[in-house]
Amino acid sequence: xxxxxxxxxxxxxxxxxxxxxxxxxxxxxxxxxxxxxxxxxxxxxxxxxxxxxxxxxxxxxxxxxxxxxxxxxxxxxxxxxxxxxxxxxxxxxxxxxxxxxxxxxxxxxxxxxxxxxxxxxxxxxxxxxxxxxxxxxxxxxxxxxxxxxxxxxxxxxxxxxxxxxxxxxxxxxxxxxxxxxxxxxxxxxxxxxxxxxxxxxxxxxxxxxxxxxxxxxxxxxxxxxxxxxxxxxxxxxxxxxxxxxxxxxxxxxxxxxxxxxxxxxxxxxxxxxxxxxxxxxxxxxxxxxxxxxxxxxxxxxxxxxxxxxxxxxxxxxxxxxxxxxxxxxxxxxxxxxxxxxxxxxxxxxxxxxxxxxxxxxxxxxxxxxxxxxxxxxxxxxxxxxxxxxxxxxxxxxxxxxxxxxxxxxxxxxxxxxxxxxxxxxxxxxxxxxxxxxxxxxxxxxxxxxxxxxxxxxxxxxxxxxxxxxxxxxxxxxxxxxxxxxxxxxxxxxxxxxxxxxxxxxxxxxxxxxxxxxxxxxxxxxxxxxxxxxxxxxxxxxxxxxxxxxxxxxxxxxxxxxxxxxxxxxxxxxxxxxxxxxxxxxxxxxxxxxxxxxxxxxxxxxxxxxxxxxxxxxxxxxxxxxxxxxxxxxxxxxxxxxxxxxxxxxxxxxxxxxxxx
Numbered sequence: 001x002x003x004x005x006x007x008x009x010x011x012x013x014x015x016x017x018x019x020x021x022x023x024x025x026x027x028x029x030x031x032x033x034x035x036x037x038x039x040x041x042x043x044x045x046x047x048x049x050x051x052x053x054x055x056x057x058x059x060x061x062x063x064x065x066x067x068x069x070x071x072x073x074x075x076x077x078x079x080x081x082x083x084x085x086x087x088x089x090x091x092x093x094x095x096x097x098x099x100x101x102x103x104x105x106x107x108x109x110x111x112x113x114x115x116x117x118x119x120x121x122x123x124x125x126x127x128x129x130x131x132x133x134x135x136x137x138x139x140x141x142x143x144x145x146x147x148x149x150x151x152x153x154x155x156x157x158x159x160x161x162x163x164x165x166x167x168x169x170x171x172x173x174x175x176x177x178x179x180x181x182x183x184x185x186x187x188x189x190x191x192x193x194x195x196x197x198x199x200x201x202x203x204x205x206x207x208x209x210x211x212x213x214x215x216x217x218x219x220x221x222x223x224x225x226x227x228x229x230x231x232x233x234x235x236x237x238x239x240x241x242x243x244x245x246x247x248x249x250x251x252x253x254x255x256x257x258x259x260x261x262x263x264x265x266x267x268x269x270x271x272x273x274x275x276x277x278x279x280x281x282x283x284x285x286x287x288x289x290x291x292x293x294x295x296x297x298x299x300x301x302x303x304x305x306x307x308x309x310x311x312x313x314x315x316x317x318x319x320x321x322x323x324x325x326x327x328x329x330x331x332x333x334x335x336x337x338x339x340x341x342x343x344x345x346x347x348x349x350x351x352x353x354x355x356x357x358x359x360x361x362x363x364x365x366x367x368x369x370x371x372x373x374x375x376x377x378x379x380x381x382x383x384x385x386x387x388x389x390x391x392x393x394x395x396x397x398x399x400x401x402x403x404x405x406x407x408x409x410x411x412x413x414x415x416x417x418x419x420x421x422x423x424x425x426x427x428x429x430x431x432x433x434x435x436x437x438x439x440x441x442x443x444x445x446x447x448x449x450x451x452x453x454x455x456x457x458x459x460x461x462x463x464x465x466x467x468x469x470x471x472x473x474x475x476x477x478x479x480x481x482x483x484x485x486x487x488x489x490x491x492x493x494x495x496x497x498x499x500x501x502x503x504x505x506x507x508x509x510x511x512x513x514x515x516x517x518x519x520x521x522x523x524x525x526x527x528x529x530x531x532x533x534x535x536x537x538x539x540x541x542x543x544x545x546x547x548x549x550x551x552x553x554x555x556x557x558x559x560x561x562x563x564x565x566x567x568x569x570x571x572x573x574x575x576x577x578x579x580x581x582x583x584x585x586x587x588x589x590x591x592x593x594x595x596x597x598x599x600x601x602x603x604x605x606x607x608x609x610x611x612x613x614x615x616x617x618x619x620x621x622x623x624x625x626x627x628x629x630x631x632x633x634x635x636x637x638x639x640x641x642x643x644x645x646x647x648x649x650x651x652x653x654x655x656x657x658x659x660x
Contacts, residue, residue, distance in 0.1 A: 042256045044089035045128050045140065045225040047110060050364050052124035054080040054105055054114065054283075079105045081283045082124075084360050087276065089225075092252045092259040094266070094291070096312060097280035097319050103262040104146070104230050106280070110260060111143045111228045113479055115658070128226065135389050138481050139167075142219025146231040148211045149472045151408045152200030156193050156214055158407060160184060163218045165400045166482045169391050184220050188213045188247065209240035213247075220251070227251065229261040238267055249273050268310040281319040286348040288356060301351045321345045390484065397487035405495030418503070425454070426507040430514025437516070439609040445623045447515050448601065449572040452593035455504050455531050456538045457563045462500075463542025464555045466492070467654065471550055474657065489651050493543065504535050518601050526600045534593040537639050540646035541589070547653035566590045575626035589642055592635045595627045604629060 055076045080102045087093040095103045108114050112133035114122045128137050150159055164177040172180075185194050190213055198214065199205015206214070212232060219227060232248070233241035245266075252259040252275075263270070277294055279287040287294055295311050298304065298318065305314055305324040314324055321341025390397070429450065436443040467474070470492070477483065508528045513519075517527070542559065549555045566588040568574055577585060585591045602618045610616035618624055 042089075042223060043140065043225050044256050045258050046089060047087045047226055047258050047260065048125075048127050048130075048364060049086075049106075049110060050084050050125040050361070052080050052083045052106065052109055052122070052126065053078065054102075054109060054120070054122050056120045079283050080109070081285075082357070083278070083280070083283075083285045084357070084364060085276070085278055085285075085288045086364060087258050087260055089256045089258050090252055091275040092249055092261070092273070093276040093278065094271075094274040095260070095262045095278045095280065096264075096266075096315055098316060099264070100282075101280040101319060102283040103280055106278075107228055107230055107260065107262050111141055111479075112138055113143070135481060139222065139391065140225040142216075142222060142224030142227040143480065144212075144215050144219055144227070144229040144232060145476065146234055147472070148215045149476045150198045150211065150214060151404075151473070152198050152203070152205060153408050153411050154404070155195050155197055156190055156206065156210070157181065157185065157195055158404075159198060159214055160217055160221065162400060162404045163482075164221050165392075166397060166477075167222050167391055167480070170393060170396065180221060184217045187220070188217050189243075190214065190217065207240075209236050209244065212236065212244060216244075216247075224257065226258045226260070229259070231262055231264060233263060233266070233270070241267070242269060245270050245273050263312075265316060266312045268312070271310065271312045277315075279315050279319055281321075281345055281348065284345075284349045284352075285356075286319060286345075286352050287315065288352075288360065301355075302347075318344065318348060390481070392483075394484060394487050397483040398491050401483060401488055401491035402495055405492055406498070409495060409499070418499075422458075422503045422507050423510070426510040427514075430511045433511070433515035435514075435516035441608045441610075441618065441621050442623070444515075444517065444601065445572070445598065445621070447511075447517070448597040449570065449594050449623075451508070451511075451527075451531055451597055452534060452570065452590045453567060455507070455535050456566065456590045456593060459500055459504075459535045459539040460542040460545075460559055460563065461556070463496070463539040464546045464559050465552060466496070466543055467546045467650070468550050468552045468555060471657070474654070478657075485651070485655060489654060493539075493647070496539070500535055500539055501532055504531050507531075523600055527597060530593060530596045530600065533596075533636075533639060533643075534589060537589045537593075537643045537646070540643050540650070543650040544646040544653065547650040550657070570594055571627045572623055575622055586638075589639060591627070592639050595629075595635055596632060598624055598627060599629050599632045602629060 055078050058075055058077045083102075083106055085093070095106060097103050105114070109122055110126060112126075114120070126133065128140075131137065154162070160181045161178060164181050165174070168177045168180065185191055190210060193206045193210050197203070197205045198211065205211075216229070216232070227248070229248070232244050236244065248259050248261065251257050266274075271291060274291040276289065277287065277291045278285060279294075287297060289297065291311075294315060295304075298314065303314075303318060303324055317324065321344045323340075323344050392400075429447075433443060433447045436447065438444070474488070478485065478488075505528060508524075508531050512524055512527060517523070541562070545558055545562070546552075546555045549558065565584060567590065569577065569585040569588050570590040571585055571588075571594055602624065604617075604619055606618040607615040608618055608621075610621075619629060
């Protein structure tokens, strides 16, 4: 359609747009040229979204609002307002708009990761070859978030290999999965850094562009029919960004994939690589159609530029309510007033409604599953063939996740600082309690209480960080349907055991014999088992606190308060606790550990020299009498309940973590 230049100075809102010669970049329907090639190994997917609306309730600030009643008056804020469109196999759609315009929200909705009920409501219709979102559809979608969520201590090859072992179907042998990793590394140009660490804030790894390609490679392993990317060029230089977009264009054109990406401010070179563009302004669509026809469309409704510029810059200015230079002097210095910006936005939204909305809505609704032809038959056949919810078995997930956890934490867990910390404390403690006399009952009981306190608090503070630090990774991988939560939970906690049990074992070996406790191998072994038992219980509490709060600062604060209470009520410092608060000591695992350690070292008939020539019973010593030496097996069972109870609480807290 030829370009019709607008009359200078015309006022768009005062004229009927339907009577104006306006450029409309259609057709909307998928053409034959966008059908996936017959040799494609990808099952082509046509993505269609109709009248997508997303609203959130504002004014709710935690559970206290429900108490005071403010939640009943909370208002709704619209993030997306009736966005429609379609992307065909072989096409690449770009979503443009300023920050806060709803690009990421729309992309997340297209990936099936937004809730459709509750305080956040998604409405409209999103289909994949005419089918709604299911777990089978999810496995054919690749989603690359803006932030590269990767383990810093794994190499590029290890990162992709573990992803392949978890996400590729069980019908493939391990060697086939490894071979696919090799091909993806070659396809993305990562051969030179295949054995380099990903890196993180504390140490240097691969570059930003290479990290982004690793994130894309994780999704490419499952051979996605639909690839969604959130700001894939964010933070990259122009050359690296060009390589990323060129690679995505090739994946779409040659592989028959459907590619959708958000992009903040692409260069002119990048912009012209896109097939279609959606432009959003405050959640409202102001353009949908061919990228090459966008400037003609905006020019035909009265927004043309006097000089050649990057189309993306012009559209972002318009989305911000800033008119081009030919209509109004402005803009980079902020000369445009708020009222003028609102007027420009109103014009653009009105033009879209009159020119696009009705026609687009009618065309999309007229489509049915028959238009997808052979593509849809191949896609549906693949869904039936891969109808299982999980790609791998529970045991395989656990085994791979455990192996990954051990490799990822191999540098963090056995670092020199932690080893030095434990060994130095044990050595210093051994010197302070050097060969304490059996008659120095006060020193011996204080040493046992030190055992229970140190290994009641040290593992707790380490465990508090576990799930808050893994939150982003857990959400990302669970949203992709990579594994069951139970397999992750058990593998993650089991992966911590080598370090959590090795250090206390070394600690007890050093300080037990230096401190002059009962020189009996059985007593030593039982004392070690009690300490390790205490470590597992305290670690369980730390996991529960971290999983419930999912915030490191809040979790450490709560852990500090908890440990202080357990320390005071542990049976050593306060021996005559008032009856109305005596129940606190029965919540303290330090109390039970201390009691069990006393039971290993002393018996009811044991005596000690309480004064020269006078023998007293051990059970009458105040620090032992307040705790007692009876019912040891009940104490073991209570700690077992704590162990499993805290871990169950942690698991249930993770279960409530939103992945969609």
